[in-house]
Amino acid sequence: MFPQNILSYCWMVFIFVFCTMFILYRIPTLPNFLWNLISYGKVRNVSGRGKPSKKQTWQSKLDKVLDVPKRWFIHFYIVSVICNSFLLFNLISVVFYNGEMPGWYLDVLRFLTNYPLQNPKASQLSIIIVIALLLIQGVRRLYECLVISSYSNSTIHISHYILGLLFYAFAGINVVAEGPELTGKVQMDSVRQLAEQLEWFHVAGILMFLWATYHHHVAHKIFAGLRTGHKDRSHRIPHGDWFELVSSPHYLAEILIYASLIIVLGFQHSMIYLVFFFTLANQVFASISVHEWYRQKFDNYPKGRKAIIPWLL
Numbered sequence: 001m002f003p004q005n006i007l008s009y010c011w012m013v014f015i016f017v018f019c020t021m022f023i024l025y026r027i028p029t030l031p032n033f034l035w036n037l038i039s040y041g042k043v044r045n046v047s048g049r050g051k052p053s054k055k056q057t058w059q060s061k062l063d064k065v066l067d068v069p070k071r072w073f074i075h076f077y078i079v080s081v082i083c084n085s086f087l088l089f090n091l092i093s094v095v096f097y098n099g100e101m102p103g104w105y106l107d108v109l110r111f112l113t114n115y116p117l118q119n120p121k122a123s124q125l126s127i128i129i130v131i132a133l134l135l136i137q138g139v140r141r142l143y144e145c146l147v148i149s150s151y152s153n154s155t156i157h158i159s160h161y162i163l164g165l166l167f168y169a170f171a172g173i174n175v176v177a178e179g180p181e182l183t184g185k186v187q188m189d190s191v192r193q194l195a196e197q198l199e200w201f202h203v204a205g206i207l208m209f210l211w212a213t214y215h216h217h218v219a220h221k222i223f224a225g226l227r228t229g230h231k232d233r234s235h236r237i238p239h240g241d242w243f244e245l246v247s248s249p250h251y252l253a254e255i256l257i258y259a260s261l262i263i264v265l266g267f268q269h270s271m272i273y274l275v276f277f278f279t280l281a282n283q284v285f286a287s288i289s290v291h292e293w294y295r296q297k298f299d300n301y302p303k304g305r306k307a308i309i310p311w312l313l
């Protein structure tokens, strides 16, 4: 069902790794270095886990070297904005101005994926819309990191950081890999000609993207509001909007955002399913660990609230 190429094998490995984390997380005697590898952010400080004993000072030093500040998330969105702006600019140049994709980019595309496909799985319009949506997502998150979010000193393992950079750098390559060939042969005369490719699923996917984006943004505003007017950077119980239903509405919204891209691509595009399953695996894992962390930390945590799927999980 899934394509055979280097990029898709990488996705499958990472999806497998995140599924393995569900099992590792349940092991109470997990060695500290593994706990630090699989946990991140506020969850790392859960009831003594990940704190090395005094005898293990060499290990605590190593752990510190391998940690980076969680506020470095901003680098992901800088990478995303650069890569997707480059891609969108070149796609428009190819489609309307007889332009060519840079040779090195096509080499990377051929090396990592099955590009070019004999029967492309998405139209030019689908590809352009999805890259534009990825760009919008990157710009919004960059804005939130710069202007809205308020970070504590929490950390992430460097492997999460590197994986995040790769994720945002390669997300767009997955999309164009199964689209039409990126040569001047596809040149169109006008936006109207491109608009003739419009289908119901483009409209449905964009509406879902906007709906999920709105709630994603609201969740980050609520988080930031919890620290407004407080000198300390401690964590509190969030309330409002989807927080009334789940502990991590921003992770739920992220999953919906990637689901909306599957819809815009007309359900035919196989690489986007891998990107979606990667997001699903890591966001569900993160939400479960966050949910348990809240319940352990706050005695008055709302009982009916689920981790990520309202009323279910």
Ligand SMILES: NC(=O)c1ccc[n+]([C@@H]2O[C@H](COP(=O)([O-])OP(=O)(O)OC[C@H]3O[C@@H](n4cnc5c(N)ncnc54)[C@H](OP(=O)(O)O)[C@@H]3O)[C@@H](O)[C@H]2O)c1
Binding pocket: 041, 042, 070, 071, 073, 149, 150, 151, 152, 153, 154, 167, 216, 223, 224, 226, 227, 234, 235, 236, 237, 238, 250, 251, 254, 278, 279, 282, 283, 286
């Ligand atoms: N597509 C993917 O594969 C993927 C993977 C990972 C993340 N993401 C996305 O990236 C975004 C950020 O993820 P994240 O894991 O960094 O989210 P997060 O841990 O919930 O943190 C988001 C922000 O809210 C603050 N915060 C969190 N809980 C708080 C609380 N109880 N009280 C006060 N402030 C709180 C955090 O501060 P601290 O500095 O204290 O943490 C941080 O500034 C999310 O929207 C997520 O969907 C996507």
